[in-house]
Amino acid sequence: MVVKVHGPAFASATRRVLACLIEKGIDYEIVPLDMLNGAHKDPEFLKLQPFGVVPVIEDGDFTLYESRAIIRYYAEKYKSEGTELLGKTVEERGLVEQWLEVEGQNYHPPIYNLVVHLKFFPKMGVPVDMKLVEESEEKLAKVLDIYEERLSKSKYLAGDFFSLADLSHLPFTQYLVNDIGKDYMIRDRKHVSAWWDDISSRPSWNKVLQL
Amino acid sequence: MVVKVHGPAFASATRRVLACLIEKGIDYEIVPLDMLNGAHKDPEFLKLQPFGVVPVIEDGDFTLYESRAIIRYYAEKYKSEGTELLGKTVEERGLVEQWLEVEGQNYHPPIYNLVVHLKFFPKMGVPVDMKLVEESEEKLAKVLDIYEERLSKSKYLAGDFFSLADLSHLPFTQYLVNDIGKDYMIRDRKHVSAWWDDISSRPSWNKVLQL
Structure with missing residues (x-):
């Protein structure tokens, strides 16, 4: 399953998530979001992320936001793949x-x-x-x-x-x-x-x- | 092992930790700290918590601070005891x-x-x-x-x-x-x-x- 990452790749919180996905060797696809024109406040986007900020991930049916929550989720879900990012004990x-x-x-x-x-x-x-x-x-x-x-x-x-x-x-x-x-x-x-x-x-x- | 919780029990972040310990059924002991007289800025306390804030826990040789990190630690360490606080999946x-x-x-x-x-x-x-x-x-x-x-x-x-x-x-x-x-x-x-x-x-x- 390719993880969809909503948010421009230059946004700092999106970068936090991308760095984690790359460390873990997880396939991802960046879904561009035209923040300069306010796309993060569109009703469709607010259904994914009610606070109107990036990033949000979609992984099959599962949606998650808050960059530090997303990195914890992938570090735990794929604990034995790629770089171990949560320690051993x-x-x-x-x-x-x-x-x-x-x-x-x-x-x-x-x-x-x-x-x-x-x-x-x-x-x-x-x-x-x-x-x-x-x-x-x-x-x-x-x-x-x-x-x-x-x-x-x-x-x-x-x-x-x-x-x-x-x-x-x-x-x-x-x-x-x-x-x-x-x-x-x-x-x-x-x-x-x-x-x-x-x-x-x-x-x-x-x-x-x-x- | 009784968990030592440094910090007055009325401090909000200490309360966050105590609520978690009680939900999990973990024995604890509150170590009073005279914050009104600046005990949280004493060199001895700063060795435990360099930012000079409460709470800090001591659990045998293990020391941990930041209330939201402490609650995650105990919720995970005693996952199957007391209230399940991290979800099942x-x-x-x-x-x-x-x-x-x-x-x-x-x-x-x-x-x-x-x-x-x-x-x-x-x-x-x-x-x-x-x-x-x-x-x-x-x-x-x-x-x-x-x-x-x-x-x-x-x-x-x-x-x-x-x-x-x-x-x-x-x-x-x-x-x-x-x-x-x-x-x-x-x-x-x-x-x-x-x-x-x-x-x-x-x-x-x-x-x-x-x-």
């Missing part, structure tokens, strides 16, 4: 979940603000809130200090194995490093920098960037 | 994960703002940002409209079974209904209201409220 999975939650709750909100205000708003002619940018950079720096400490003790966030927790950081960190002049936030931290070089050079991620 | 678990993510990413941010500004800030003498309160109520109302539609089709969020997705909504919705005069947001929506009556009357939740 229930404790390892616990730590994967811990760092996935840290990504969603602590890392994502400030990095999202930085990317939206410094990459997208200028292009859209929306005024940039520099106070929010500064506060977000400060918050993200504190989170990255904790990552630096953690990554001085283990190669990846959940342990010495690449997992969904690392993968989930790829889309927005890519923007931070390449698009908004904030690469020093990664580069000034030795272990975070080595971790970023490692996870961003995975073939799966490079394939996602080329889609 | 990988698809059911996928939907539990979807609605857990909706809770964390869409429901939690606006309800957190409402509770912090209307319940805690007035007691602390911190000025309330009424513009943020209004925007948060508007965002939460839109999320609840989607819940109303969903709950018109299934008894609980992930399907016709109580799961971590429902459980995770208990702590902040309790404040919304009982403490800040916003109960109409639940009561004006027939299916959401029936769902709230159902999940908030579970013996596990009533036990948590009495701790």
